[in-house]
Amino acid sequence: MPAAEQTPIHRSAFRVRSPRTLHSSGVAALVLLAMLLVPPASAVDFAHEVVPILRQHCGECHTGNSAQGALSMNTRELLLKGGEQGAVIVPKDAAASRLLELVTTTDESIQMPPEGPRLTDQQVATLRNWIDAGGPWEAGFRFDPETYEVPLRPRSPELPAAREGQSEHPIDRIVDRYLLEHEVPWPTPLDDATFVRRVSLDLVGLLPSDELLDLATDPKLSTTDRRAQIIDRLLADKVAYADHWLTFWNDLLRNDYVGTGYIDGGRKQISEWLYNALATNMPYDQFTRQLIAPPTPDSAGFIAGIKWRGGVNASQVREIQFSQNVSQVFLGINMKCASCHDSFIDNWTLEQAYGLAAVYSQRPLEIHRCDKPTGQQAAAAWIFPELGNVDPDAAQPERLRQLADLIVHPENGRTTRTIVNRLWERLMGRGIVHPVDSMGTRPWEADLLDHLASDLAAHGYDLKHTLRQIVTSRIYQSQSIIESADNSSASSFVFRGPIAKRMTAEQFIDAVWQLTGTAPNSIVPGNRPKPKDGPRPENPIAALRGDATVRASLVVSDLLMRSLGRPNREQVVTTRPADLSTLQAIDLTNGPELSALLQQGAERIVATKKPADKLIGGLFLNSLSRTPTSAEQAAALAIVQREDESQSETNNASENLSVSGVEDLLWAVWMLPEFQIVR
Amino acid sequence: MVSRQPHAAARQHAAARQHADARRDFLKALSASSLAALMAGEPRRVFAESSTSPEAAESPAATADSCILIWLAGGMAAPETFDPKRYTPFEKGVEVEKILSTFPAIPTAVDGLQISAGLENVAQVMDRAALIRSAVQPDLGTILHSRHQYHWHTGYVPPQTVAAPHIGAWMAKVLGPNNPVIPPFINIGQRLEGVGEKEELKAFTTAGFFGTEFGPMNLPYPDAAARAVRPPEGMQPGRFADRYKHYRRLVDASPTREWSSAYQQESMVRAMDNAYRLLQSKDREAFDLALEPAESREKYNTGRFGNGCLLARRLVDAGARFVEVTTEYVPFLHWDTHENGHSTVERLKQEIDRPIAQLIRDLEASGKLDRTLVVIASEFSRDMMIEGVPGSEARDQSRAKTDKLAEPKHYGLHRHFTGGTSVVMFGGGIKPGTVYGKTADERPLIAVKNPVTISDLHATIFTAMGISPKTAFEIERRPFYATVDGHGKAVQELFA
Secondary structure (H helix, E strand, C coil): CCCHHHCCCCCCCCCCCCCCCCCCCCCHHHHHHHHHHCCCCCCCCHHHHHHHHHHHHHHHHHCCCCCHHHCCCCCHHHHHHCECCECCCCCCCHHHCHHHHHHHCCCCCCCCCCCCCCCCHHHHHHHHHHHHCCCCCCCCCCCCCCCCCCCCCCCCCCCCCCCCCCCCCHHHHHHHHHHHHCCCCCCCECCHHHHHHHHHHHHHCCCCCHHHHHHHCCCCCCHHHHHHHHHHHHHHCHHHHHHHHHHHHHHHHCCCCCCCCCCCCCCCCCHHHHHHHHHCCCCHHHHHHHHHCCCCHHHCHHHHCCCCCCCCCHHHCHHHHHHHHHHHHHHCCCCCCCCCCCCCCCCCCHHHHHHHHHHHCCCCCEEEECCEEEEEECCCCCCCHHHCCCCCCCCHHHHHHHHHHHHCCCCCHHHHHHHHHHHHHHHHCCCCCCCCCCCCCCCCCHHHHHHHHHHHHHCCCCHHHHHHHHHCCCCCCECCCCCCHHHCCCCCCCCCCCCCEECCHHHHHHHHHHHHCCCCCCCCCCCCCCCCCCCCCCCHHHHHHCCCCCCHHHCCCCHHHHHCCCCCCCCCCCCCCCCCCHHHHHHHHHCHHHHHHHHHHHHHHHHCCCCHHHHHHHHHHHHHCCCCCHHHHHHHHHHHCCCCCCCCCCCCCCCCCCHHHHHHHHHHHHCCHHHHEEC | CCCCHHHHHHHHHHHHHHHHHHHHHHHHHCCHHHHHHHHCCCCEEECCCCCCCCCCCCCCCCCCCEEEEEECCCCCCHHHCCCCCCECCCCCCCEHHHCCECCCEEECCCCCCEEECCCHHHHHCHHHEEEEEEECCCCCCCCCHHHHHHHHHHCCCCCCCCCCCCHHHHHHHHCCCCCCCCCCEEEECCCCCCCCCHHHHHHHCCCHHHCHHHCCEEECCHHHHHHHCCCCCCCCHHHHHHHHHHHHHHHHHCCCCCCCCHHHHHHHHHHHHHHHHHHHCHHHHHHCHHHCCHHHHHHHCCCHHHHHHHHHHHHHHHCCCEEEEECCCCCCCCCCCCCCHHHHHHHHHHHHHHHHHHHHHHHHHCCCHHHEEEEEECCCEEECCCCECCCCCCCCCCCCCCCECCCHHHCCCCEEECCCEEEEEECCCECCCEEECEECCCCCCCEEECCECHHHHHHHHHHHCCCCCCCEEEECCEEEECCHHHCCCCCHHHEC
């Protein structure tokens, strides 16, 4: 059997019938009350009630590529058009609609469906109500979504030969062929200064250090050598690397230091394990295994999810969270719809969502459809059985180990494609598959995706290897392009080059701390309570970091970081807002947090007694990785030399600068789009 | 293949030239911020084509331009406020089972309509109000304020697989600001740091998947609201203006100005411009309570909440879209009466009675009330005996458990009740003097007529604001509706 996503319509999987009565409880008072409170019968719900009936009884012959009797139900228009025999539906007039006659008649020569079970009375009634209501249809819904056959197994595409004089880099060979085919010019090569800033922010989240800036323009080395050394140094800095990627993984694994569930034991941090895994560059297969089948409690927080206080919807119990989050994070599959009912947007089923949930479950797990029990127990199962399966009778730890084996199975290309696509998106501004959580979508270049995925597996699942592959390519080392609006839809997207990214909240704060020396003194994760007798235990993350400056990813989010887009991590977050909102701009303009940092920073800078031109040059270099133009120099000088009515100091370039002037200069430079965008 | 290459390469060059030419036109033609939103893959509105779909979310004609939500956080007991029941005075030895209300009822400006003593000023403006007495909430098991508050403010019961937007964010997203320099979603009186359940409060005090552009401007201290829209502390206006002028000079002088990621640059600079405009504009005076005449200030000044009402009025006068004013949720404080309910509510009424009535009178006097919907609501009601609803498994959380009154702390409604509560609406197209729905006269005080769910309540509010309850945005490839599954139905009887 092909993978679930490849079967567009007809699945042999069982169907869950929605119970027709709400009142399964025997408590008389409850029933009475429920009857009092239930609002009057609401309109027919097309997506949840009608679609399953049409799919089950009509789908095989009248949806997708099948249109027997010239009748297709793919869209509302087609259904209304009818077939060879004319219209089958008269909106708002069920009695006159042939469809109802066909599904209710006992005349075997015309009855529908011709084989298989007939519609139940309830289903007929639903269709009747639906037609009488005018046959409402979910906007944009069709029974034949674009059928892209998602490959499961890995593939090592043959690399095109490099054209003469073109880059030999495997990524570039594929990209070059792609650009040529699409008649898109190669973007302009990136200059050294822009490169060092981009690659430093991308790999370790920091503005380039003075050493890196010097290296970027070292005349003794070739461009290739300079860049190779810069990349080596960045990837070798395991603390800076872990500090930076912690943000990405905290978002993805919804790990945080405070928040819902942490206080009452309903949620567990994995911070220490995660930091260590990043700092030691744990191979991704091992990383995945330890998250899914935790060898110690240290990495158990991800699969345990959040235990919410009080009753929750059946689709949000821990077991279902497991199903949803494992699917999303590691496989780029949206199991959220399917964990309530068979998905309408792809072909994942309720049974599959619960099968995955049952791998984790330590109790009998009853399948619920739209929050109502079905009477059916879920059995642990993996969603791509062609690779093997999970033994539903094994104990939970063994089931989890089996699942982890299947997720990192050498023949499972889905896992590697998902992670390399995420890394590509971080570095290049948009995924090869877009959006990144929707790995069932067609990539703009399958060879590129498949090559990166196979290459990751072939190199011991070393994520730094993949990062290195990307940043050493000519296409990464190209200027970011201006994207056009008509190129935004996933289906018609044409890749033209790297897309600039907005700094994350953490990158912005780190940059400000870095440039002003105002980072706080201590980190939050890894701290353990001090026992009554004896000293506070060592913080293992702090021990790994040594004397490295504290980074924003290692402190609790504050108002400024929240404002700049650091998320509340109750849900898995894989992309953050790309644009600066007006409220964020207000916080940046007059917020007390940033104002305080600017002031502290300005005081430190003034104390160095640097002349204004040196100060401006240094600020531009450290902030933007370039020297100011003469126009910029003049504009910047005007800021620090401004006569300030509230200051008694003289603002002369050769004299001491005023704190307020320097503050305003810092602000003006850091508010530049050029500063806040990683381009 | 080989012979094709030079040709293809030439076409690449031609394409490069065209691309460069096209870029300028393109930049001029497009609004940068909308493009940024598009590129970021932000949720798109789902528009059903009306010709093919009767489900099309046609926008109703708005009867209100602004909305003020007065949020009595913690569970306002309806029998002690807008739905008085049989009054039992405090007396030692009284069986608590007999107690429904701990305040007597008083008449209002509407013949035959009574509300609870302590709300004498509000009683005088009830002829401008529609009163729903049959709002109901679902049984979520253990009562947890923040979960019910999440539900009330977003329309969705948490947890959700995507971050649901607050109703204020829906208004900001769908309607935008009334006045471009006043943020469309303003949240007054609730601290989000330093209070219990703060993370849970943050989870719904947000634009969710709409993105931060539509999120709340939080003003926890009305007195200090002016500071939020002033230049940074200690910065003279001249310096502030100069700083911005120089910043724009630097933006224009930047050698990257022309070529790099123009839409991102443009939208970023536009956001900075918007912020600067607000911080420079005269409209920002709306945030400054000190500019209100002393006499008027005095009418509102019962503390943070009263000042919040005044601030809301000033903001609506200046063109705010959605403003929430709260008595603030702090676990076990204010309306969250687990003990000493009577005396606490007595104090709370003193805090809310004058400002709410004054707000209505002021809006009326300025002619704004007709187009401003004011809603008074809370996450649920309270009861002397029942936790949740009859038959619920909710754990009893009273801190003053007793069968008979022995001391004052026993006197009050100390349990959370979800079976029937009151919501008051003023102005904005509602029919004054309406009473909708009814609760039982004896315990359990559940809604016995015309129950109104949160979906229907939201549908009513959205409809008044001109937003269809079926409005949907696509997120993660599925539609997400203003009311669950688009099924919320406005209570038509409430509209004039």
